[in-house]
Amino acid sequence: MRAEILRYAAFTTDPDGGNPAGVVLDASGLDDAAMLAVAAEVGYSETAFLTAPPEPGEERAWTVRYFSPKAEVPFCGHATIATAVALAERLGPGPLTFHTPAGRVPVEVGGDPDGGLSATLTSVEPYVAEIGGPEVARALDALRWKAGDLDPALPPRIAFAGARHLVLAAATRARLADLDYDFDRLLGFMTEHDLTTVQLVWRESADTFHVRDPFPVGGVVEDPATGAAAAAFGAYLRDLGQVSPDAVLTLHQGEDMGRPGTLRVELRPGDPRIRVSGTAVRIRD
Secondary structure, eight states: OOOOOEEEEESOSSTTSSEEEEEESOOTTOOHHHHHHHHHHHOSSOEEEEEOOSSTTOTTEEEEEEEOSSSEESOOHHHHHHHHHHHHHHHOSEEEEEEETTEEEEEEEEEOTTSSEEEEEEOOOOEEEOOOHHHHHHHHHHHTOOGGGBOTTSOOEEEESSSEEEEEEBSSHHHHHOOOOOHHHHHHHHHHTTOSEEEEEEEEETTEEEEEEEEGGGTEEEESOOHHHHHHHHHHHHHHTOSOTTOEEEEEESGGGTOOEEEEEEEETTEEEEEEEEEEEEOOO
16 A cells, blocks of 8 residues: 655744654554655654544544654654644644554644644653663763753753653753764663653743754654653653743754744643644645
């Protein structure tokens, strides 16, 4: 079977910005090997594949799997946003449900002030865990960073909101901009610790951050805009007490790659889940 592959850029209104994702709205004829082959052919950091929901008859619901060019990943935020917008363009705005390997992910699609469509995903329940000093040192060594390059107010942690990420905060914007890491060494470290990306961040203000995500486990040097990591980062900030219970954060990503994108991260009191919002636009073949 030859799948129809759609291409969307997420967290942007510019096809040349944000993070491109492949979207296969009908993957019912594809097995795992075929999905991986399609993802490798597309060459983006992830491609989403849709099949019928687990419970027959569930409306506006799908089973969704995500493949990088190298392997399946449990959850991908930017491909979720892209897929939701692609579906809404065909079915109309409103609620959607994605049954992912990480769990059930509700998505709401509505109109954007610029006339396009914007989607908001609600993550699975997150967690944040400490990481030992020797392991942080290994990660820094692979990144070619020094301990003094870190922001002491934002200590290293493992954060999860559908996928695991190591959060490392740079002390300066210049440190974040200078990304020149050892691909194989970071790949080995991330594989050992079941990490999807390393979330590198720099705090511009209390609610605005610049972020970058090395992604060697997916065969990609850097992910241009990372919704799963954004959700995990929201949980990280809340766990550290760095934000209010009802915080709304703005994350800028992709600027240093020439693909700028904007991610909106929302926390709500009494709800441990994190909401990530953004626009998406079709990339024409």
